[in-house]
Amino acid sequence: MSSKNRPPQIFKRRVFYIPGYDPFPPRRYRELYRKEGKEQAEISGYSISVSAGSVSGSNNWHVTSVQEGVEVQTEFEVLPWSDIVQRSMSGSILVTYIQMARTVWTYVSTGVFWRLMRLRKGPVLAALYPVVMLILQLLIAILIALSIYALIDTYMGELAILPAALGAYCSLFWFRRIDNRLFAYYLLHDYAYSSRLRGVVSPELNDRLQLFSKRINEALSAELNEVLIVGHSSGAHLGVMALADVLRKRDGFRNSPSLSLLTLGQVIPMLAFLPKAHRLRKDLHDLSIGSNLTWVDVSAPGDGCTFALCDPVAVSGVARQGQKWPLVLSAAFTQTLSAERWKTLRWRFFRLHFQYLCAFDRPGDYDYFRITAGPLTLRKRFEERAPSQSRITRTASKYTSVSA
Secondary structure, three states: OOOOOOOOOEEEEEEEEEOOOOOOOOHHHHHHHHHHHHHHHHHHOOEEEEEEOOOOOOOEEEEEEEEOOEEEEEEEEEOOOHHHHHHHOOOOHHHHHHHHHHHHHHHHHOOHHHHHHHHOHHHHHHHHHHHHHHHHHHHHHHHHHHHHHHHHHHHHHHHHHHHHHHHHHHHHHHHHHOHHHHOHHHHHHHHHHHHOOOOOOOHHHHHHHHHHHHHHHHHOOOOOOEEEEEEEOOHHHHHHHHHHHHHHHOOOOOOOOEEEEEEEOOOOHHHHOOOOOHHHHHHHHHHHOOOOOEEEEEEOOOOOOOOOOEOHHHHOOOOOOOOOOOEEEEOOHHHHOOHHHHHHHOOOHHHHOOHHHOOOOOOOOOOHHHHHHOOOOHHHHHOOOOOOOOOEOOOOOOOOOOOO
């Protein structure tokens, strides 16, 4: 058969996406991929389409793309833990303030706060935001209560304390109702959940990670070119732990698909620096010397919610001789976004933290849709790429033990 009549090569990939601390259902990420993928394809000159996945449900979808003359078939699956997030956010206003006090005490009393601050100020200031905002809300509520009490004290005497307390509660309740604009409760619950056991993985999250590992392991037995795990924000350290478990339990990788891990906008030090995060530190170390995988870590200094260009293995103090991963790269928002778009997004911190999953109008080496729907494995795509010269590799964690 002549090359002209030969059927086109088809590249097959399975992508497992692990979200960050997010109470929203997986379909949010499906629609985001559909919208942003279409925009990136128009900018970059390739075709991409999203359709229903092979399994019914909103946590998976199918992507067909033609890039560089190769047809690519990608099955996307979100590995959800939004139900766990929702339960962790269900506490009362009082419970939230107790969590705030406990979280602040955990990071300050262990000395982790100061070490994180010296590493990267941006994400630490982002962590302080909900604390400052919740304290400000409490002060406003107290001021409202005192004002009500002063106004009606003459008429009601000691009973004035009841409407004063009601006024304070109503103001706090109103602040919580508009948290979809303030994000104070949301962010506080995020940091509180990560730190509540000082780095120990909770039983419910451990059970979920076992399910993640099972799904990844099953994919490695399929006829695919690549199995790619993508972890965004808090999902980055979940991806590390799930994949480390796969590597420890799997007998071999002969004839298996190429195994890849892509971490985006990671906040790994927030957990890895905690005193009892032995498991995560061990998993970081094990992946860093793995020969059966490729790990690329992408962040951007313009993203104030990530530990930008911090090698999560090295800064956690578990880098050893023979470290291979991760390859630390910059998404370089100031270069890959036009001046107009950067001006629009610069102060939208939460939106910028999701830019890794979105289209770039001046794409460089990093293109989420070429990585997830293109004809090259992660290793092949970045095999000639040197790590960012601005990456941070100094040990910053006080706690570096990998065993309890």
